[in-house]
Amino acid sequence: APGRPTAGAVTDRTATISWPAATPGAAPIAKYEVYRQRGAVSEQLGETAGTSLTVGNLEPGARYTVNVLARDTAGRVSWSSPPLTFATGSPAASACAVRFRADTDWGNGYVATVEVVNTGPDAVDGWTLTWTWPTGWQQVSSGWSATWTQTGRDVRVTSTADNRRLAADGGSASVGFVGAYGGPNVPPGAFRLNGTVCSVR
Structure with a gap:
């Protein structure tokens, strides 16, 4: 599984999620997939070949719980990373x-x-x-x-x-x-x- 993710450069609408790389198994790692957890529902926020992803269209002042999966070139999926919970900020300008x-x-x-x-x-x-x-x-x-x-x-x-x-x-x-x-x-x-x-x- 990928390592525990962290959140950086968090604004009211975006956040950059980073994580330690997973250890490859029988096949090389093809990509990482980032998911948001909403109770029992898992929603994919994006995917990347690297070990960080900037996600957008977030809601200001909201709490998000995310985790990361690795997928290898054979299509196999890793265990989930430990979860990360972070909160977006308030907008800089508002009415x-x-x-x-x-x-x-x-x-x-x-x-x-x-x-x-x-x-x-x-x-x-x-x-x-x-x-x-x-x-x-x-x-x-x-x-x-x-x-x-x-x-x-x-x-x-x-x-x-x-x-x-x-x-x-x-x-x-x-x-x-x-x-x-x-x-x-x-x-x-x-x-x-x-x-x-x-x-x-």
């Missing part, structure tokens, strides 16, 4: 921006402030901010200045009558919550305002 800041932390909980900024040319009248926690042990316990809900790892924050309007070119609203966690408290990788992936400041 919205988010500032996410932990204000206080006591080891298994914290208070955070989330500022939503409309950087687009048009005012926003009514907004919903969403994100997905990277782990299953992170939780919004309670929040203020918005309606807060969490289903599984998905968080949904909806504006109130007082802050539903965000002026164009920099209008903002500041909301907050008390969070809880039972392991590493990893910040969200991406935020979406009314479905648009925001830049993170």
Whole structure:
């Protein structure tokens, strides 16, 4: 099998996957195939004769689990490499921006402030901010200045009558919550305002 892959040059849309070469068997290695794992489904992202591949068309702020297979000139396929999980970043420019800041932390909980900024040319009248926690042990316990809900790892924050309007070119609203966690408290990788992936400041 190929060695454990690594991810480099990760942006919001691309990543370069590299891995140690497999040891050839009875026939020379013809190519390597890179696959993304979606639960029980395996989706091929590309193939190459070398030991690195730059994959594109990725989703900003998403987590990807990939592995690599080697195929020899006789058509035989190797065992899978160990898996690699990596996350893409947020876009450098967007019609919205988010500032996410932990204000206080006591080891298994914290208070955070989330500022939503409309950087687009048009005012926003009514907004919903969403994100997905990277782990299953992170939780919004309670929040203020918005309606807060969490289903599984998905968080949904909806504006109130007082802050539903965000002026164009920099209008903002500041909301907050008390969070809880039972392991590493990893910040969200991406935020979406009314479905648009925001830049993170």
